Amino acid sequence: MIWGICVLRIDKLTKRFGANAAVENVSITIEGSAMIGVIGASGAGKSTLLRMINRLADASEGAIWYQDREVTHLTGKAKRQWQSECAMIFQQFNLVPRMDVVSNVLHGTLNRRSTLATLFNLYPTEDIHRAIDILDRLGIAENAPKRAEALSGGQQQRVAIARALMQDPKIILADEPIASLDPMNAQIVMDALRRIHDEDGRMVIANLHTLDTARRYCDRVIGMRKGRVVFDGTPEQLTTGVARDIYGAGAEFSEATTSTDIAALEAGREALPA
Numbered sequence: 001m002i003w004g005i006c007v008l009r010i011d012k013l014t015k016r017f018g019a020n021a022a023v024e025n026v027s028i029t030i031e032g033s034a035m036i037g038v039i040g041a042s043g044a045g046k047s048t049l050l051r052m053i054n055r056l057a058d059a060s061e062g063a064i065w066y067q068d069r070e071v072t073h074l075t076g077k078a079k080r081q082w083q084s085e086c087a088m089i090f091q092q093f094n095l096v097p098r099m100d101v102v103s104n105v106l107h108g109t110l111n112r113r114s115t116l117a118t119l120f121n122l123y124p125t126e127d128i129h130r131a132i133d134i135l136d137r138l139g140i141a142e143n144a145p146k147r148a149e150a151l152s153g154g155q156q157q158r159v160a161i162a163r164a165l166m167q168d169p170k171i172i173l174a175d176e177p178i179a180s181l182d183p184m185n186a187q188i189v190m191d192a193l194r195r196i197h198d199e200d201g202r203m204v205i206a207n208l209h210t211l212d213t214a215r216r217y218c219d220r221v222i223g224m225r226k227g228r229v230v231f232d233g234t235p236e237q238l239t240t241g242v243a244r245d246i247y248g249a250g251a252e253f254s255e256a257t258t259s260t261d262i263a264a265l266e267a268g269r270e271a272l273p274a
């Protein structure tokens with residue numbers, strides 16, 4: 001499904017934990033179905049920003065708008081509705097380990113199911129078919145009956161993406177989606193997110209701890225430092241000098257320290273004889 005122009009507007013957003021501002025006066029407007037990478041050193045405020053968008057954390061000040069709706073103060077059903085429109089993917093996948101893959105994916109429909117149906121694990125047949133179609137799209141349908149814990153990290157993250165897609169979200173918020181994965185699986189997961197963005201027109205905002213991934217997969221990169229946005233531009237504008245400022249590093253800064261080795265993996269593959 002392709003949506004019309006979607007606008008997410010973050011206006012002077014601040015989140016304080018005691019005296020510490022995790023996010024401070026952040027304003028960002030995202031139009032259309034962009035794929036955005038958020039980068040920055042540990043503690044820069046990336047997770048807190050995503051959690052506020054999804055309303056897992058409440059803002060101390062400022063506002064978040066999606067289209068003509070302010071979502072900052074939604075409560076109850078309206079808040080749950082918003083949370084299903086902006087699905088979250090986490091570093092640690094957050095699956096139910098002992099539950100089979102397809103049931104984990106069906107959990108993505110929880111928001112719109114009755115308590116009784118949830119209690120007895122009753123899912124409409126069309127939802128089960130849709131879950132399997134989504135798993136198929138992500139190349140892991142053959143794992144549908146297996147327990148989630150039996151899958152590799154990369155496969156588990158794709159199950160988490162499938163669970164998110166089950167909500168048919170307009171926005172996918174991915175908090176360090178590849179931080180626990182080896183380079184090969186990191187690439188598979190990032191390829192999946194990019195494809196979902198390209199084919200479905202969903203907005204994707206991903207916190208990434210590596211520069212090369214942000215450059216390679218994103219149309220726009222936002223750099224955060226100490227809670228503030230210190231860079232907002234294209235991958236081309238993200239030079240080593242700019243990266244040094246974002247990470248608050250000195251002249252010794254090396255991009256290799258923020259690399260997932262995806263690029264190295266690619267280079268190695270290209271160097272292999274056919």
Ligand SMILES: Nc1ncnc2c1ncn2[C@@H]1O[C@H](COP(=O)(O)OP(=O)(O)OP(=O)(O)O)[C@@H](O)[C@H]1O
Binds near residue numbers: 041042043
């Ligand atoms: N629940 C909390 N209570 C107190 N302080 C918090 C809480 N959550 C985050 N912080 C603080 O807010 C700041 C930003 O944290 P946040 O997790 O958003 O950064 P991050 O850029 O996502 O870092 P990382 O890449 O390590 O996840 C940090 O100083 C952190 O210690």
